[in-house]
Amino acid sequence: MISPLLARTSLWIFFGVFPLAAGANDAFPSKNLRMVVPFPAGGATDVLGRAIAQRLSEQLGRHVVIENVGGASTMIGAERVAKSNPDGYTLLMATSTTFSTNPHLYKKMNYKLDDFIAVTLFAKGPLALALSPSIPVKTLQEFAAYAKARPGQLNYGTTGRGGNSHLTGIRIAAALGIRMQDVPYKGSAPALVDVMGGSLSMHIDQVSTSLPLHKSGKINVLAVTSDQRPEAAPEVPTFAEFGYQQLVIHSLIALFAPVATPKTVVDKLNVASKAVLQGDQVRSHFRPLGTLVEWSTSNQAMEMFRADYKSAGALIRSMKIEME
Numbered sequence: 001m002i003s004p005l006l007a008r009t010s011l012w013i014f015f016g017v018f019p020l021a022a023g024a025n026d027a028f029p030s031k032n033l034r035m036v037v038p039f040p041a042g043g044a045t046d047v048l049g050r051a052i053a054q055r056l057s058e059q060l061g062r063h064v065v066i067e068n069v070g071g072a073s074t075m076i077g078a079e080r081v082a083k084s085n086p087d088g089y090t091l092l093m094a095t096s097t098t099f100s101t102n103p104h105l106y107k108k109m110n111y112k113l114d115d116f117i118a119v120t121l122f123a124k125g126p127l128a129l130a131l132s133p134s135i136p137v138k139t140l141q142e143f144a145a146y147a148k149a150r151p152g153q154l155n156y157g158t159t160g161r162g163g164n165s166h167l168t169g170i171r172i173a174a175a176l177g178i179r180m181q182d183v184p185y186k187g188s189a190p191a192l193v194d195v196m197g198g199s200l201s202m203h204i205d206q207v208s209t210s211l212p213l214h215k216s217g218k219i220n221v222l223a224v225t226s227d228q229r230p231e232a233a234p235e236v237p238t239f240a241e242f243g244y245q246q247l248v249i250h251s252l253i254a255l256f257a258p259v260a261t262p263k264t265v266v267d268k269l270n271v272a273s274k275a276v277l278q279g280d281q282v283r284s285h286f287r288p289l290g291t292l293v294e295w296s297t298s299n300q301a302m303e304m305f306r307a308d309y310k311s312a313g314a315l316i317r318s319m320k321i322e323m324e
Contacts, residue, residue, distance in 0.1 A: 028088055028265050032063040035255070037093045038077025039159060040070040042189030044206030045253060048123060048291065049093045051282050052273075059272035070186035073160030074098045075109060082111040086258035088265035092116065096251045097163035099305050100312040105162035105323040113309065116256040118301035119266055120273040124250040124292040126226035127168050128210040128236075130219045134198040140176075140222045140242055147178035155181045157191030157203040162323045164251045165204040167312075168225065170319060172204070175244045195219055206251070207290035211236075224290060225249040232288035250292070252308055254301045266298055 033056075037049045046068060053064040069077035074097050084090035092098075099113045129140075135154075137143045147154055158166040161184045173180050183200060185191040188209050194200035196218045203210075207224050211233050214221040223239045227248050230236060239247035255273065257266060276282060277295035286293050296304070 028268055029060050029062045031089065032065055033060070033089050033091065034065050034067050035091045035093055036067050036069050036077045036081050038069055038071075038074035038095075038098065040187035040189055041066075041068045042209075043159070043187040044125060044209040044291075045093060045095060046187070046189075047209060048125075048253065048286065051285065052122060052276055055276040055279070055282060056272055059275050060268075071160075073102055073106075073163045073184075075102060075106070075111070079110045081256070082115040082258060084258055086260035086262075088257055088261050088269060090258070091119065091269075092256045093122070093253065094256050095164065095253050096305075096308050096312065097160065097165075100252070100308040101162055101164060101167060101316065103309065104313045104316045105321065107323075113302075113305060115259055117259050117261060117266055118296075118298050118305065119255040119257055119269045120277070120298065121294050121296035121301045121304060122253045122255055122273075122277065123286065123294060125206045125208065125253055126224050126250050126290050127165060128205050128207045128214075128221045128224045128290075129172060129202060130192070130195060130205050130210040130214065130221050131202045132195045132198050132200060133218070133220060135201055135220070137222075138220070140237070140239075143222055144176045144178060147176065147180065151179045152181060154178075154201040155183045157183050157185050157195065157200050157205075159187055159191070160184050162321075164249075167315065167319075167321070168247075168249055169204045170321070171247060171249070171315075172239075174319075175239070175247055192219070208286055211289050226290050230288065230290035232290070252304055254296075254305065270298055 035053050037046050039045050050066055053066055056064045069080055078098050081090055081092035137146050156169050166182055169182055188205050191203045195203045210221050213219045221236050223237050225247050226238055274295045277293055283293045
């Protein structure tokens with residue numbers, strides 16, 4: 001027979017501990033959250049992340065704090081989140097660079113896509129060819145002629161070798177029949193400072209951070225990789241208008257958590273994100289700048305990145321690009 005003490009203990013475990021364990025997820029979030037942005041402050045991904053984090057804080061009733069962890073083509077920040085406690089309190093704002101291009105380029109990576117679960121897509125961001133005012137050209141045709149006359153002399157900033165901006169620069173050079181030298185930066189903000197100062201010829205940058213500087217005359221955006229001209233700068237053409245359909249490129253931006261994060265927590269984050277991303281405050285700010293803010297389910301975001309991974313791999317193999 002089971003002793004009364006053992007019976008009471010068993011009932012306590014069954015009806016006490018288990019409901020508390022479930023209740024831990026039901027109470028999420030009970031403290032502030034950390035969103036790791038694998039770029040320095042001031043860049044396009046950081047600016048978007050901060051705008052979304054502010055609205056997420058309102059939805060969740062807890063502060064969503066941005067932590068900038070730049071460097072190594074987003075791999076430092078991604079690895080930090082992959083190794084974090086899978087409780088939903090440490091999240092990663094990842095881009096196509098993180099999961100689509102890096103795995104095809106680097107032999108040593110301490111994370112993979114399967115180490116994460118997507119919360120939602122955040123946005124699709126086109127890129128811009130942003131020139132320094134010191135380069136005396138006004139159109140893409142003039143730039144192509146100028147660069148051809150100076151093979152290998154022009155340099156362009158990227159957010160890390162092997163990243164989406166680096167690969168886009170290679171594709172632009174191939175399409176225009178020119179030679180350029182890439183210069184890796186930890187993020188867009190320091191590269192744009194050098195472009196404005198003239199020590200860097202150009203930068204392959206997210207449209208959302210380049211356009212305000214273009215409108216103020218500090219840089220010259222020659223063309224963008226979207227399929228339509230940006231609302232905020234209708235004078236800026238797309239590469240597709242010049243016949244370069246292969247240069248219609250968007251970088252995926254999404255929110256991820258460590259793979260073992262409870263589904264109930266991921267679902268709560270997804271619902272809160274939906275309210276933010278389908279609301280007008282964030283969308284209306286970034287849409288004119290060319291960034292397409294979009295919500296998705298967790299599964300949809302994972303499938304987008306898996307498809308992007310395959311597409312990036314085919315491109316990298318065709319271009320015979322290798323990294324250390």
